Amino acid sequence: MKRFVRPLTQSEFGAFGDVIQHYGGERRHRLSIDFCGEHNPMRQAFWVSKVSTATDLPNSIGQLERHPLSDQAFVPLNAVQFLVVVCPSRPDGMPDMEACEAFVAGPGQGIIYRRNVWHAPLSSLTAPAEFFVTMGVADNATNDEFCDLPSPLHIALEGGHA
Incomplete structure (x- = not known):
């Protein structure tokens, strides 16, 4: 299965979460992030992740992850482009591979993945x-689920090769 990347916009990404960037003319643009959902007790966790090697396109993805108890936010600390690949769930809870979307976040953008x-x-x-x-974590519950894909998801630039 192949997906082509397109620029990250709130209107295209909205079903999966929020694009973190400033909108409008107000001084502040408030964000909606749910750290604990219905699960208590949860605490907010914060960390910095380092990516040492760039991902090239085309690329293949063999695993997806999700966080059932909390939203998760990524905010770049330097001017980078990063890959955002999202997928809704099927009724059985597994990824709906036919509905996967791929985006490129540009400098000045972060993302919030919804629970x-x-x-x-x-x-x-x-x-x-x-x-x-940042995301919510619980000492007595796992907030990380992983799914190894039965066949890789190929991500490419429009007109590129996978």
Whole structure:
């Protein structure tokens, strides 16, 4: 299966989460992020992730992940482009591979993945890259689920080869 990347916009990404960037003329643009859903007790976790090697396109993705208890946010700490691959769930909870979407986030953009949105692991098209990451965690529950794909998802530039 092949997906072509397109620029990340709120209107295209909105079913999966929010694009973190400033909109409009107001001084502040508030973000909606749910760190604990219905699960208590949860605490906010914060860390910085480093990506040492750039991802080239075309690329193949063999695994998706999701976080059933909390949204998860990624904010680049330097001017980078990064790959955003998302997928809704089928009724059985597994990724709906036919509905996967691929985006390129540009400099000045971050993302919030909503709870239960399947997504590819963090990969940057520019390296080195560092990201501020935050999500809810629970001491007595797992907030990370992984799915090995039965066949790789190929991601390419429009008109590119996979």
